[in-house]
Amino acid sequence: MARSMGLYPGCVTSTEQYNYEMSIREVLPELGIELVDVENTSCCGSPFKSINLLMQTYLSARNIAIFEMQGLDMYTPCPQCHLSLVETKNRMNESSDLREKVNSLLMEEEGLKYKGNVNIYHTLNLLHDIVGLDMISEKVKRPLGMNIACHEGCQTVRYTEAGRPDRSEHPEKMERIIRTLGGTASYYSDELNCCGAPLMVTHKESAITKAGEKLKAVKDRGFEAMAIVCPFGGRVLDSKQDRASETIGEKIGLPVFYLTQLIGISMGKDPTSLGLNLNRSPVGRLLK
Amino acid sequence: MTEDLSITDLFSMSKPVKTDTRSLEKQLRILGIGSPDLCFQCSKCTSGCEAMKLLELEPHSVMASVKSGFVQEMVNSDVLWSCIGCYKCKERCPQNVSPVEIMYVLKNWYVASGKPIPGDYQMMLQNMMTKGFIQENKEILDDEGISKDRGALCLPDIGGPQDMNKFSLIISRIAVEKLESD
Numbered sequence: 001m002a003r004s005m006g007l008y009p010g011c012v013t014s015t016e017q018y019n020y021e022m023s024i025r026e027v028l029p030e031l032g033i034e035l036v037d038v039e040n041t042s043c044c045g046s047p048f049k050s051i052n053l054l055m056q057t058y059l060s061a062r063n064i065a066i067f068e069m070q071g072l073d074m075y076t077p078c079p080q081c082h083l084s085l086v087e088t089k090n091r092m093n094e095s096s097d098l099r100e101k102v103n104s105l106l107m108e109e110e111g112l113k114y115k116g117n118v119n120i121y122h123t124l125n126l127l128h129d130i131v132g133l134d135m136i137s138e139k140v141k142r143p144l145g146m147n148i149a150c151h152e153g154c155q156t157v158r159y160t161e162a163g164r165p166d167r168s169e170h171p172e173k174m175e176r177i178i179r180t181l182g183g184t185a186s187y188y189s190d191e192l193n194c195c196g197a198p199l200m201v202t203h204k205e206s207a208i209t210k211a212g213e214k215l216k217a218v219k220d221r222g223f224e225a226m227a228i229v230c231p232f233g234g235r236v237l238d239s240k241q242d243r244a245s246e247t248i249g250e251k252i253g254l255p256v257f258y259l260t261q262l263i264g265i266s267m268g269k270d271p272t273s274l275g276l277n278l279n280r281s282p283v284g285r286l287l288k
Numbered sequence: 289m290t291e292d293l294s295i296t297d298l299f300s301m302s303k304p305v306k307t308d309t310r311s312l313e314k315q316l317r318i319l320g321i322g323s324p325d326l327c328f329q330c331s332k333c334t335s336g337c338e339a340m341k342l343l344e345l346e347p348h349s350v351m352a353s354v355k356s357g358f359v360q361e362m363v364n365s366d367v368l369w370s371c372i373g374c375y376k377c378k379e380r381c382p383q384n385v386s387p388v389e390i391m392y393v394l395k396n397w398y399v400a401s402g403k404p405i406p407g408d409y410q411m412m413l414q415n416m417m418t419k420g421f422i423q424e425n426k427e428i429l430d431d432e433g434i435s436k437d438r439g440a441l442c443l444p445d446i447g448g449p450q451d452m453n454k455f456s457l458i459i460s461r462i463a464v465e466k467l468e469s470d
Contacts, residue, residue, distance in 0.1 A: 011421040014446045016428060018436070021443060040450045042420035047412055049373070050395040051405065053315070055462045095318050109458045110451060154338075158375035159386075161320075168379050194338040194374045202369045202407035206342045239428075275441070277430040284431070 002034040003130070005121070006072030008063060010081040010231070011043050016239075017231040019275030020077055023260035024123070026273050030139060031131045031263075035075070040066055044076075046084035047201070054101075060088035061102045064120070065112040073119040075126055077260075079155040079165075079230045080198075082122040087162045089116050123229045123259060124156060125165035128173040133180045141268040143182020146286060148262070149223035150174040150185055151214070151237070153230035154194050174259065178227060181266040185227075190217035197232035205247075211236035212244035215252045225255040225286060227262055234258065241281045255283040304357035312359065315393050315466070322384040327351040333377030333387050343370035347377045347387035354390065363397045369406050400466070417456040420448030 005028075013020050028035055045059030064085060067074045076082050092099045093116055106112040121130065150171075157168045166173045170187055178185035196210025215237060218226050228234055236244060238256040245252045256279065257265075264274040265287065276283055313323060333347035334340055345367055353362050362368065368391045378386040399405055405413075412422040427435045438445070449455035 009446065011423060014425075014438075014443075015421060015423050016426040018428065018438065018441050018443060022441060025443075037444055037446075039447055041446070042449050042455065043416045043422055047422055048409075048416070049392045050369070051399050051409055051413065052396055052463060052465075053319075053392060054465050055459065058458075058462055091318065091320070094320060098318060105458060105462070109454050154372070154374035154376075158379045160379060192376075194372055196338075196372070198372045198374075199339070199370070201409060201412070203343060206339075206370075209342060210338070277432070278428060278436065279431075 002029075002032050004034045004036055004072065005075040005126070006038045006067045006070065007035045008038065008041060008044075008067070008074050008076040008081065010076055010078035011047075012080075012231040012235065013077050017234045019261065019278040020231055020234060020258045022273065022275035022278075023258055023264050024077055026269055027260050027264045027267065028126075028131075030267065031127070031135055033075075033126065033131065036070075036072055038067060038070065038072065044078075044081040044084045045088075046080040049084075056084060057088050057091060057098065058102055058105060060084045061092060061114045062106060062109070062112060064089065064116065064118055065106055065114040068115055068118050069112065073121065075121045075123075077123045077229070077231065079122060079153045080232060082120060082165070083155040083162060085120050089120070090162060092116055122156065122165045124152070124173050127177055127259070127263075128166075133176060136177065136263065137180050139263075140181055140266045142266050144178070144262060144266055146183045146224045147222065148178050148183045148185050149188060149218040149221070149226045150178065150191065151195065151218075151226055151228045151230075151233055152191070153228065153233050154192075156229060157192070174227060174229065177259065178262070181262055183262070188218070188221050188223075190214065190221075193217065195230075195233045195237050197230075197236045200235070207236060208240060208243050209247040211240065212246075212248040212252070215241065215244055215254050216248050216250065219252055219254050223254075225257060225283075227257055227259045229259050238279050238281045253282050255279075255286050256281040257283060305360040309357075309359060311466075312354075312390075312393060316390065319386070319389050319393075321378075321386040321389050322381075324351045324354045324385055324390055326383040327355060327381075327385045328383065330382060332380045332382065336376040336380055338372045338374045338376065339370045343367070345370045347391075350391060351385060351387055354394075359394070363394045363401070364403075366406075368395050368398075396466075400464075417459050418452070420452065420455065421446075
């Protein structure tokens, strides 16, 4: 039976990482997740933690309240959004002062009320824990047959106390999914290294250099491709891979896929429907 | 602690600018994190810090400064803005201190003091307050060099807040407020 889930794409996925969103919309309904679009949403506030933590908390609580009032659980493909939403939930549950303060602002704005009863999922725990490996396995028509490096992304796995989609050291859910799709995946020593993307706000060159270092580490370990579940990762590892190559003085040429694109490929979906023509890294040569 | 007994930075022989740390402690309590006083300088945070190699961020040094009362000095230090927000320092701290979140709080203080916000934050704030999101929908090129936007890719419209005026009004109000009540 299909399970309904409110889709909260977040700023980066919905304004530029269209391939992630397209593959999600193509693949998840076939895995029994009916995606519901929700109006009136806004930024989750995560980018503004450095500016004003109350602003971050307010924005996350606002979006949770909107989903809650429609009786929907939340699914966000973005680890940053996911962390901001769950940590807001935790803070609001722990501090009645904060809950009152934020709720009075929400009520004033447009009659919203935050209760904090929604479940909040990210791509990784939605696929692994809710859809399940058996269901994914049933849909595989074209086993991947590639050696893939998993890149969970910093906030997908940290910090544990907030409740994350996978564990903080040696995460394994993504590897299990890749194996279910007929690929091979194993832990590598640079797996937890950051892609650098959040530095794009203040230190662009360093951001790209970190992306270059991460890509090189993956390539040097002999992986044929990389799988990601974070739109910030996509922004530098895929979209800016050419520039990242320049920073390390070596042509990297590593295909970078969203996990949902890989699932779609293994289901035998048309590459364009998965937005594979929008990836900037050389994904084409693995699709033959 | 009297003025005479306060800690002196031996390199510059300077004394910390007097900071009321009660507000810092109050904010940290709401965030559920330990006081920097608990830091015993094991440097696990710095050994895993994603910004250490390229940008010389040393979370344990920041904690040492804050602990010694050099709070205002840290608030005004550029180095805080090189934090990536990877949360390794928080995750691995044996004392439940969270350098990443302490640095968020200090950056909040810097912004609240009215000084110019670094990098693209100003632009992101402006977009958020006018559209609801940190950036406008971008047109991107496909593998044949053809420009695509949400419409061309048959993705549904994402409208943002229905009452944009009310939304931006409340955000500007929050911009001058703090997490904790006074």
